[in-house]
Amino acid sequence: MSSGKQIISISDAPKDIVDVKKLSENISRNEQYQNNIGSALQELMSVSDILDSTIQKFTDIRNIALDATQTGNIGNLPVLATSIQVILQDIIKDANSDFNGKLLFSGTKTTLDSITPTPPQTNSSPFELIKDTPTATNPSGFIVVFKGNVKDIEIQKDSKSTEVINTKANEIFGTGGTSAMQNVIDLYNLLMYKSDGSKRTDKDLLNKEDLGKLDAYQKNITDNLQKMESANSINGSRINRLQAVTDQITSENIRLNEVKSKLEDTDVAQTAINLARENTALQYTLQVGSKLVQQSLFDFLR
Amino acid sequence: MSSFSSLEISKRALAAQRLGLDVTGNNIANVNTPNYSRRQVNFSETDPQLLNGKGFLGTGAIVDNLRSFREELFDREIRNNLSRQNGYSYDEKITNNLESILNEPSDAGLNEIVTKFFNSFHDLSNNPQNISLRNNVIEQAKTLVDRFHSTAQLLDDARSQILSDINQNVGKINSLLKDVADLNSKIASAKVVTDSDVQSFIDKREEKLEELAKVAGINVTKSDAGTVNVFINGINVVTNFVYSPLKTQTDINPATGESTIQLLNTDSNGNTLNYIRPTSGEIASQLKHYNVTLDDKDSSGNFSVYTKLNEFADAIVKKVNSLTTTGYGLDDTTPPGRNFFEPAVGNATAHTIEISASILNNPRNIPLSDAPNEPGNNVIALKIANLATDGTFIDNQTPSDFYSNFVGKVGSMGSEAINGSNATKTVGDQLSNQRESVIGVNLDEEAVNLIKYQKAFEASSRIVSTMNEILQTIVNLGK
Numbered sequence: 001m002s003s004g005k006q007i008i009s010i011s012d013a014p015k016d017i018v019d020v021k022k023l024s025e026n027i028s029r030n031e032q033y034q035n036n037i038g039s040a041l042q043e044l045m046s047v048s049d050i051l052d053s054t055i056q057k058f059t060d061i062r063n064i065a066l067d068a069t070q071t072g073n074i075g076n077l078p079v080l081a082t083s084i085q086v087i088l089q090d091i092i093k094d095a096n097s098d099f100n101g102k103l104l105f106s107g108t109k110t111t112l113d114s115i116t117p118t119p120p121q122t123n124s125s126p127f128e129l130i131k132d133t134p135t136a137t138n139p140s141g142f143i144v145v146f147k148g149n150v151k152d153i154e155i156q157k158d159s160k161s162t163e164v165i166n167t168k169a170n171e172i173f174g175t176g177g178t179s180a181m182q183n184v185i186d187l188y189n190l191l192m193y194k195s196d197g198s199k200r201t202d203k204d205l206l207n208k209e210d211l212g213k214l215d216a217y218q219k220n221i222t223d224n225l226q227k228m229e230s231a232n233s234i235n236g237s238r239i240n241r242l243q244a245v246t247d248q249i250t251s252e253n254i255r256l257n258e259v260k261s262k263l264e265d266t267d268v269a270q271t272a273i274n275l276a277r278e279n280t281a282l283q284y285t286l287q288v289g290s291k292l293v294q295q296s297l298f299d300f301l302r
Numbered sequence: 303m304s305s306f307s308s309l310e311i312s313k314r315a316l317a318a319q320r321l322g323l324d325v326t327g328n329n330i331a332n333v334n335t336p337n338y339s340r341r342q343v344n345f346s347e348t349d350p351q352l353l354n355g356k357g358f359l360g361t362g363a364i365v366d367n368l369r370s371f372r373e374e375l376f377d378r379e380i381r382n383n384l385s386r387q388n389g390y391s392y393d394e395k396i397t398n399n400l401e402s403i404l405n406e407p408s409d410a411g412l413n414e415i416v417t418k419f420f421n422s423f424h425d426l427s428n429n430p431q432n433i434s435l436r437n438n439v440i441e442q443a444k445t446l447v448d449r450f451h452s453t454a455q456l457l458d459d460a461r462s463q464i465l466s467d468i469n470q471n472v473g474k475i476n477s478l479l480k481d482v483a484d485l486n487s488k489i490a491s492a493k494v495v496t497d498s499d500v501q502s503f504i505d506k507r508e509e510k511l512e513e514l515a516k517v518a519g520i521n522v523t524k525s526d527a528g529t530v531n532v533f534i535n536g537i538n539v540v541t542n543f544v545y546s547p548l549k550t551q552t553d554i555n556p557a558t559g560e561s562t563i564q565l566l567n568t569d570s571n572g573n574t575l576n577y578i579r580p581t582s583g584e585i586a587s588q589l590k591h592y593n594v595t596l597d598d599k600d601s602s603g604n605f606s607v608y609t610k611l612n613e614f615a616d617a618i619v620k621k622v623n624s625l626t627t628t629g630y631g632l633d634d635t636t637p638p639g640r641n642f643f644e645p646a647v648g649n650a651t652a653h654t655i656e657i658s659a660s661i662l663n664n665p666r667n668i669p670l671s672d673a674p675n676e677p678g679n680n681v682i683a684l685k686i687a688n689l690a691t692d693g694t695f696i697d698n699q700t701p702s703d704f705y706s707n708f709v710g711k712v713g714s715m716g717s718e719a720i721n722g723s724n725a726t727k728t729v730g731d732q733l734s735n736q737r738e739s740v741i742g743v744n745l746d747e748e749a750v751n752l753i754k755y756q757k758a759f760e761a762s763s764r765i766v767s768t769m770n771e772i773l774q775t776i777v778n779l780g781k
Contacts, residue, residue: 010406010709011397011716017407018713021706024409025417029690032421039428102429102678108671110678111431113632153678155428159691162684264407298749 006266016263023260029159030249030256036155037242037249040165044239046099047167051232054094054172057087058225061184065218068191068206075202081192085142088129088184092144095127095169105169105177106148115147126169127178139193142185146177157245163238171231173224180224187217307351308769311362315762318345318365322755325368329743330752337509339372339501339741370501376737377508378522383730384512385519385582390722392587396460396595397716400607403456406709412449413705416618419446420690420701426670427684431632431677436665443642443657450615454598454652457608461596464588468563471517471585472548478514479532479545482507486529487543493528500528519582537576539567548578560599563592595715598651605715610708612651617696617704619643619650621689629669629682640669 010017064080064087095105102110106126109115115124120132126148134141150170154162169177190213194200206214322343332338346366350358405411422442426435485507492500507530514520514532521533525542532540539546546567551574553562565585566574580586593600600606626642634640644656660667670686671679689695696704 007407009398009716010401010713011394011720012713014710014713014717018706018710020407021413021709022702025413025702025706028414028417028421032424035421036424036428039425100429100432102431106678108673108676108679110676114675114677149676151676151679153680154684155680156424156684156687166678298745 004266004268005264006271007264013263020260020264023256023263027253027256027260030253033156033158034246034249037157037246040155040163041239041242041246043099043102043104044165044235044242046097047104048232048235048239050094050097050104051167051172051228051235054091055225055228055232057091057094058180058184058221058228061087061187062218062221062225065187065214065221068214069211075205077191077200077204077206078202081188081200084184084188084191088144088181088188091181091184092125092127092129095173096125103148105167105172106146107151107166107168108153109148110153117147121145121147127181129181134197136197138185138189139197140185140189142188144178144181144185146173148177150177157242158249163242165238167231167235171234172228174227180221180227183217183220183224187214187221190214190217307361309766311360312762312765312769314348314362314364316759316766318343318363319755319759319762321365322751323759326748326751326755330745330748333743333745333748337505337512338743339370339505340743341501342369342371344369368501370504371741372501372504372508373737373740374524376733376740377511380730380733380737381512381515381520381522382582383726383733384515385586387723387726387730388516388584389519389582389587390719390726392584393591393719394716394723396464396587396591397712397719399460400595400712401716403453403460404709404712406712411709412453412614413702413709415442415446415449416701416705417690418442420687423683423687426668427680427687430670430680430683433665436668439668440657440662440665446618447643447655447657450611450652450655453611454608457596457598457611457652461592461608464592464596465563468550468585468588468592471588472550472565475514475517475585476545476547478510478517479540479547481510482514482530482532482540483543483545485510486540489528490543504528515583517583518580518585534567534578534580537567537578539578544570546575547572549574555599555601558599558601560597560601562597563589565589598653605711607708607712608652612649613696614701614704614708615652615655616650618701619645619655621692621695622686625682625685625689626669628672630671630674630676630679631664631667631669632677633666634669635674638667638669640667642668 007013007016007020061084064084068077068080097104103112103126106115109126112124115126117124117128120130121128122130124147126146128145128147130143130145132138132141132143146169148169150168152164152168153166154164157163173180190206190210192200194204195207195209322345325341325343329340332340344366345363347363348361350360353359401407419439419442422435422439426432426439429435485503489500489503489507492503511520511522511530511532518534521536523531523533525531527542529542530540531538531542532545539548546569548565548567549572551564551566553564554560555562565578565580567576567578568574580589594602594604594606596608597606598608598612600609623641623643623646627639628637629640631638631640640660641658642661643650644658645654646658670681670683671677672681673679690702691700693700695701699707
C-alpha cells in the first residue's frame with residue numbers, strides 16, 4: 001500500500017520482473033525514438049522553410065527572365081542581370097544554411113571544419129559563388145562550386161527502420177549540386193553580356209539567337225523549380241511520416257505503460273480489502289490465543 | 303509378617319511417591335527448556351512374601367525406572383528439516399543482498415544505465431558533430447563503467463563476507479563436534495553408574511546435534527552403549543568419543559585462476575583426511591554461493607551472478623569496440639582503429655572495463671563516421687545505438703533481454719529460497735509440535751500427577767501414623 005508497488009523484491013515475482021524489465025526497456029527505447037524524431041522534425045521544418053524561400057527566389061528569377069522579354073524592359077537588361085546576381089547570392093546564402101550549427105545541404109560534411117577550400121575558392125562554406133577566368137561561354141567567369149557531398153544522413157525512427165532526413169544538394173540544385181545555379185549564371189551572362197563577350201548597354205537589345213537562349217534558360221529554370229518543389233514535397237512527406245511514427249509510438253507507450261502498471265503496481269482496492277480481511281483474522285487469532293493461554297489445570301487447584 | 307512389615311511397605315511407598323513428586327517437579331521446572339524430554343516414574347510391585355502356605359502378600363512398591371519420552375524418529379526428521387531450513391535461509395539472505403547490490407527492482411539498475419548509454423548514441427547520431435552530445439556519450443559511458451566497478455566491488459565484498467561466515471561456521475562445527483564427542487563419553491560413563499541422569503546428557507547431546515544440523519546436514523547412528531556416530535555426507539566426523547575437526551582449504555585452478563573453498567576433515571594430528579561436501583545446512587549454502595554464485599571465474603556451468611556480469615561487460619566492450627575500430631573521429635584522416643573501451647585484448651570483466659584514454663580525453667576522437675572528414679556521417683553511431691536491439695548481442699539475446707533474464711534468475715533463486723524457507727519452517731513447526739506433544743511437558747498432566755503423588759504420599763503417611771498408633775497400643779498392653 002505504502003510503496004504503490006506489488007513487486008517489492010525481485011523474488012516476489014521473477015517472471016513478472018523479467019517482463020517489467022523488458023517493458024521498461026521498450027518504453028525507454030520508444031522515448032528515445034521520439035527524441036530522435038523530435039529533433040529531426042525541427043531540422044526538417046527548418047529545411048522546409050529554406051526550400052520555400054529558395055523556390056520563391058528561383059520563381060523570382062524565372063519572372064525576371066519573363067520580364068526580359070517584355071517591351072518595357074528592353075533597355076533594362078543589365079539592371080535585371082544585376083537583380084539576378086543579387087538573388088543568386090541570396091540563394092547561395094540559403095544553400096549554406098545551418099540548423100544548430102549543422103550545415104543542411106552539404107551531405108555528411110556538416111561543419112565548416114570539414115570543408116577545406118582550394119583556390120580560387122575563398123571560404124569553407126559548402127556553396128560559393130566565385131569569379132573565375134571569363135570564357136566565351138561564361139563571359140562573367142562566375143561559377144558556383146559545391147564543396148560538400150551528397151551522402152544520406154539517416155536516423156533510427158523505430159526498432160526496425162531508418163529515415164533519411166537530409167535533402168542533398170543534387171536533389172535541390174540538380175547535377176553536381178550546382179546545375180540550377182549554373183543555369184541562373186547562364187541567364188545572368190545572357191542579360192549582362194553580348195554574344196561577343198562585351199558588356200551589354202541599355203541600348204543593346206536581345207537578338208533572335210539571344211531570345212532562343214532565353215527561352216531555353218527559362219525552361220531550365222522551370223525544370224529546376226519542379227525539382228526543388230519535388231525535393232520540398234519529399235521533405236514534407238518525411239515530416240508527415242515521422243509525425244505519424246511519433247503518434248504510433250505514443251500510443252504504443254501508453255499501452256506498454258498500462259501493461260507494466262498491471263504487472264508492478266498495487267491494485268489499491270484489492271490490497272485494502274486484503275488488509276482488512278487479514279486484520280480481522282489477526283484480531284480473531286489474538287482473541288482465541290489469549291483464551292487458550294488462560295486455560296490451565298493449575299488455575300482450578302486453588 | 304509383623305507390624306513392622308507395614309511400616310516397611312509405607313517407607314518404600316513414601317520414598318517412591320516422593321520420587322514421583324520430584325520427577326513431576328522437575329518436569330514442571332523444565333516446561334520451557336528446549337529439547338527437554340519429560341520423564342515418567344514407572345512403579346513396580348516389590349516381590350511378595352509367602353504367607354505360611356496361605357498365599358502371597360504384597361510388600362509394596364518401588365520405583366522401577368524413569369522413562370524418558372525421547373523419540374529418535376522426530377529427532378532425525380527435525381535435524382534434517384533444520385539443515386534444509388537454514389540452507390534456504392542463507393540462500394534468502396544472499397539473494398536479498400544481491401537484489402540490493404544489483405539495485406533491483408528499480409528504474410536505476412544496470413539495465414537502465416546500459417540503455418541510457420546506447421540511447422546517448424541515438425542522440426549523438428542526430429548530430430554527430432555536436433561536441434556536447436559527444437561529451438554526453440562519455441558521461442554515460444563513465445556511469446556505465448562506474449556501475450560495473452561498484453557492482454563488482456560489492457560482489458567481492460559479499461563473497462568475502464561469505465568466506466568469513468564459512469570460517470565462523472567451521473569453528474562452530476568443530477566446537478559442536480567436540481561437545482557431542484564429550485557428551486558421548488559422559489553418556490557411556492553414566493550408563494554404568496547407578497542413579498546417573500543419562501537422559502539429561504542425551505537431551506543436551508540432541509540439542510548440540512540440532513545446532514550442528516543447522517550448520518551442516520548430518521546423519522546420526524546410535525550404538526548400544528548410547529553413544530552416537532555423526533556423518534557429514536558419508537564422512538565420519540564423530541566416532542564415539544573421538545571427533546574429527548574440519549578445516550577449509552583454498553584450491554586455485556592454475557588454468558583459470560578460479561579459487562574455490564573446500565571443506566576437509568582432519569585427524570588428531572591435523573592431517574587432512576577427506577573432502578567433505580555438505581549437501582544441506584548453512585555451510586552448504588555458503589560453499590555454493592562462494593564457489594559458484596559469487597565466483598567471478600566460476601567454471602562449473604551453474605548460474606553465477608558474477609560470471610554473467612563479467613560476460614555482460616565483455617560483450618559491451620567487444621561489440622562497441624568492433625564498431626568503433628572501423629570508424630573515424632572528427633579529426634581522423636586515416637583509420638585510427640580506435641577502441642571505445644579497454645581492455646582491447648582478452649576478456650573484459652566488470653572490474654577491468656574502462657573507457658579508452660584517447661576517447662576519455664577528447665570527445666572528438668569518438669569514431670562515429672565510416673569515412674574521414676565527414677562530421678555529419680553517423681553510420682557508426684547508428685550501428686552502436688542499434689546494438690541495444692541486436693538479438694545476437696550476447697547469448698543470442700539483446701542486452702536488455704540478457705540482463706532481464708539474468709535478474710529473473712536471481713529472482714527465481716530468491717523465490718526458491720523463500721518458498722523453501724517457508725515450507726521447511728512450516729514442516730519444522732509441525733514436527734516440533736508433534737515431538738513436543740510426545741516428549742514435552744504437559745502442565746495439566748503434571749498437575750494431575752502432582753495431586754496423585756501428593757495423595758499417595760499422604761495416604762502412605764497415614765499408614766505410618768496408623769501403624770504408629772497400633773504399635774503404641776501394643777506397647778501399652780504391657781504396662
